[in-house]
Amino acid sequence: MAISNPGGLLNSTPAHRQQTLATNYFDFTATAGQGWAQQYLPDLMEKEAEVFGPRTISGFLSQVGAEESMTADQVVWSEQGRLHLSYTMTLTTQAGGSATNGGLITINDHIDTNATYTASSHGVRVNDTVILATANAVLKALVVHVNGDALSVEPYGAANCATLGVDTTTGTLLVYGSEYGKGDNYNGSSSHSANEPQFKSYTNKPIIMKDYYEVSGSDTARIGWVEVAAEDGQAGYLWYLKAEADTRARFNDYVEMAMLEGELAAQATDDVAAFIAPAATDAAGTEGLFAAIESRGNITTGVTGVNAATDLAEFDAILAEFDKQGAIEENMMFVNRATSLAMDDMLASMNSYGAGGTSYGVFDNSEDMALNLGFSGFRRGSYDFYKSDMRYLNDKATRGGINDAAGANAIRGVVVPAGTSTVYDQMLGKNLKRPFLHVRYRASQTDDRRLKSWVTGSVGAATSALDAMQIHMLTERCLVTQGANNFMLMK
Numbered sequence: 001m002a003i004s005n006p007g008g009l010l011n012s013t014p015a016h017r018q019q020t021l022a023t024n025y026f027d028f029t030a031t032a033g034q035g036w037a038q039q040y041l042p043d044l045m046e047k048e049a050e051v052f053g054p055r056t057i058s059g060f061l062s063q064v065g066a067e068e069s070m071t072a073d074q075v076v077w078s079e080q081g082r083l084h085l086s087y088t089m090t091l092t093t094q095a096g097g098s099a100t101n102g103g104l105i106t107i108n109d110h111i112d113t114n115a116t117y118t119a120s121s122h123g124v125r126v127n128d129t130v131i132l133a134t135a136n137a138v139l140k141a142l143v144v145h146v147n148g149d150a151l152s153v154e155p156y157g158a159a160n161c162a163t164l165g166v167d168t169t170t171g172t173l174l175v176y177g178s179e180y181g182k183g184d185n186y187n188g189s190s191s192h193s194a195n196e197p198q199f200k201s202y203t204n205k206p207i208i209m210k211d212y213y214e215v216s217g218s219d220t221a222r223i224g225w226v227e228v229a230a231e232d233g234q235a236g237y238l239w240y241l242k243a244e245a246d247t248r249a250r251f252n253d254y255v256e257m258a259m260l261e262g263e264l265a266a267q268a269t270d271d272v273a274a275f276i277a278p279a280a281t282d283a284a285g286t287e288g289l290f291a292a293i294e295s296r297g298n299i300t301t302g303v304t305g306v307n308a309a310t311d312l313a314e315f316d317a318i319l320a321e322f323d324k325q326g327a328i329e330e331n332m333m334f335v336n337r338a339t340s341l342a343m344d345d346m347l348a349s350m351n352s353y354g355a356g357g358t359s360y361g362v363f364d365n366s367e368d369m370a371l372n373l374g375f376s377g378f379r380r381g382s383y384d385f386y387k388s389d390m391r392y393l394n395d396k397a398t399r400g401g402i403n404d405a406a407g408a409n410a411i412r413g414v415v416v417p418a419g420t421s422t423v424y425d426q427m428l429g430k431n432l433k434r435p436f437l438h439v440r441y442r443a444s445q446t447d448d449r450r451l452k453s454w455v456t457g458s459v460g461a462a463t464s465a466l467d468a469m470q471i472h473m474l475t476e477r478c479l480v481t482q483g484a485n486n487f488m489l490m491k
Helices: 060-064 239-261 272-276 289-296 312-324 337-349 399-409
Strands: 065-070 075-080 086-093 104-110 128-133 138-147 150-155 170-178 199-204 207-216 298-300 330-335 377-380 383-389 413-417 420-425 430-435 437-442 452-457 468-481 488-490
Touching (some): 060 239, 239 289, 289 468, 312 383
Parallel strands (some): 065 437, 330 383
Antiparallel strands (some): 075 199, 086 104, 330 413, 413 488, 420 430
């Protein structure tokens, strides 16, 4: 069954200025039998119909994050590196090498692709015992010589790596311990330098967002015949009240949407900074949630297709990835409608009665009660997942409409870890516990730029000679996504 919507996005785009248009007033003289010349008074429905329901999409960040002030032009934080030493490597020689005939290895990079790796920055030392894994075999060996990124090893149980069937391809190296002879001391060379903790430093910058609404002094006193209502609770026959409330609600949505969709400009390749930043060295843009996950987190495109949530295989793959990361037990899933329903069907199919439609979970269903066909969460392995619809991904005027055209690049949802993380704040110079997601906004004793609003003009409290009322809105903020390796973007 196909569903069509010939009306499209009717009434969804506001006019850029106050004016009388054919779309915003009724002409009773245009149609025969409906003009003012007829003897019957038309039945005017004064109340404006709220056909789109709640139109705002904000609220996601308030559920999963927090807000904190800042006084600098950027926020910098550091995240712990992995504790154990694991690297991608290439077994360049199976038999023969520097100071040994066991095998020669070249270390290529950290196993964690988010970690910064430079030549000779690995922590493998002489007398370390390692596991070498390639496509053909896995063996254990003793490191006998280190020269920069080149390691010489002697395998346990064989004369060389070739004897144990390890091929000369790219694989993984893991340090699992060490072994020394009686009376042996450390090598004393650079190959035995102490290992220093690894960490990664990240930064983000706030953006300034502005909007305003203007109405002339005369229009503030003009009474309309349509009774209007706004999301903030204002109601009446003054149209400018609704227009101002809609502008404010739209700006509040933009504040959240910018934190989700923000992108940092690449000064070397694009010209955004030239239009925004005052100096050539200044950056433009900000890193939003989606960009942070795509850069430093995990992305699942499913296992069985677009609605891969119909199969536990996708969640098993997600669990396997989370096991490799921080293994945060509780996770929130914010998904679009199609994915939410697919999850419900998948969970229901786990019940032996689900196929017959008689039971969707542990309910005492009867013919006299409404059947609950949805699930708010489930536990798989050692992980708890709590599911919630994300209006931003469904609304046709926001990401819902983008997803319709994006195909394989559509965003089905996001998995956000619950709880807090410990990071080192370089501005404050100490470790702090914060939610994985939190917003930083500019504020000082002089000016709080979290979400400020002020009125100018001659209407009400007169501040200028302008015969109008201007309502200004401004914020300066950025999103801090800590531990992005624990997040999952569902495409």
